[in-house]
Amino acid sequence: MATMERVSLLAPAKINLCLHVGAKQPNGLHGLESLALFANIGDRIEIEQAAHFTLTIEGPFADGLRSLSVEKNLLTKAVRALAQKTQASFNFSFRIIKNLPPASGMGGGTADAAAALYGLSRLRPELANEDMAAVMRALGSDGPICLAAHADGSCGWWMSGTGSEVTPGPGLPECYFCLLNPAIPIKTADIFAQFDAANSPRREALEKVSGEWDLSSLVSFMGRTGNDLTERAIAIAPIIGTLIKEMSAQDGVLEARMTGSGATIFGLFAGQQQAEQAARYFVKSGYWAKAVQCGVGQTSFVRRSDQ
Numbered sequence: 001m002a003t004m005e006r007v008s009l010l011a012p013a014k015i016n017l018c019l020h021v022g023a024k025q026p027n028g029l030h031g032l033e034s035l036a037l038f039a040n041i042g043d044r045i046e047i048e049q050a051a052h053f054t055l056t057i058e059g060p061f062a063d064g065l066r067s068l069s070v071e072k073n074l075l076t077k078a079v080r081a082l083a084q085k086t087q088a089s090f091n092f093s094f095r096i097i098k099n100l101p102p103a104s105g106m107g108g109g110t111a112d113a114a115a116a117l118y119g120l121s122r123l124r125p126e127l128a129n130e131d132m133a134a135v136m137r138a139l140g141s142d143g144p145i146c147l148a149a150h151a152d153g154s155c156g157w158w159m160s161g162t163g164s165e166v167t168p169g170p171g172l173p174e175c176y177f178c179l180l181n182p183a184i185p186i187k188t189a190d191i192f193a194q195f196d197a198a199n200s201p202r203r204e205a206l207e208k209v210s211g212e213w214d215l216s217s218l219v220s221f222m223g224r225t226g227n228d229l230t231e232r233a234i235a236i237a238p239i240i241g242t243l244i245k246e247m248s249a250q251d252g253v254l255e256a257r258m259t260g261s262g263a264t265i266f267g268l269f270a271g272q273q274q275a276e277q278a279a280r281y282f283v284k285s286g287y288w289a290k291a292v293q294c295g296v297g298q299t300s301f302v303r304r305s306d307q
Contacts, residue, residue, distance in 0.1 A: 005049040007122050011115035012038035012149055013100055014107035014142065015177060015266055015294065016259045017156075017218075018225035020203045021195060029162035030192060032141055033206045035169055035221070037156045038149040039177065039292035042107075044097035045075075045115040047123065052091050053079065059098035064185070065109075074139060078113035081135045082120070086127065090120060101288055103185035105260025107146050113139060114146035137164050142260075155295050158208050171212040175295040176275040178267045179259075180247060181288040184237045191261040194232040203228065215254075215270070222255045222268070233262035240265065243287075250278040 015037045022031025043059070055076055057065045070076050075094060083090050094116060100106055107114075114136055121127045136143030141163030148157050148166045156169030206225070213221070234241040240263050247256035247267040252274025256267045269275040275291040282289035 011111040012042040019227045021228040034159040037294040046095040050093040054093045061098040064102035074109035074113040104264045110142040118150040172295040178278040186262040188261040
């Protein structure tokens, strides 16, 4: 069998349907609980065999990453860490087509790194899943769940511990969202520092209900949960609170919330047309906004869909 020499895949946008934050652990990370989905849009990662490692960045949001050195890019860190762990040489050129706003709470650089490692496993099938998982755990709290996005068998994923514990979520129907970003980069470290300083109350543990959910089950779940970082993000960028209210007022919206540490907001809608209508409304207002799909068939369009 011929060895593959090139692969192109999606680094999908992450949507935290909820995010409950616990106390800081001895390793400096916080206890986290979340149910996350992955959308049919994201950055595009292209990998091709080359004489040596290179990284280029293109796309509508490339400028936000070009100011960083190649060595500081999370994709570079993940590939180098995997090479060291496996004692292998990955002579490939990596190309990031940056379609998502940076520092936006949708996975971003972590999702790019996860897609790169998954792509390497397609090019080099001898790579062990355990080695890739260990690298992504070391990369940060979102590492394991962003890698899980490329696994078969689930539309959503439960995250717990400090992000290291990832298990398949419930079966979900087709879900339509509008993603909205106010073009304000939010540093995750700043949000957590404010969260700790405010001595914010802790929630009870999530009840990780499995089985098949319909849309009403999903809406009910969201009504019982929240994003514990929202108040702190609004303190840094008040526009987030304004846009959550504006999203909540859109026709057909069932729930509106911030994802991750912000500043991206999402609205869950009753149908595709309402999500697209909301996206058009916010684009006309000068914001980045996209109507996206999650749920049934998620693993197929994570791998194959184009922007």
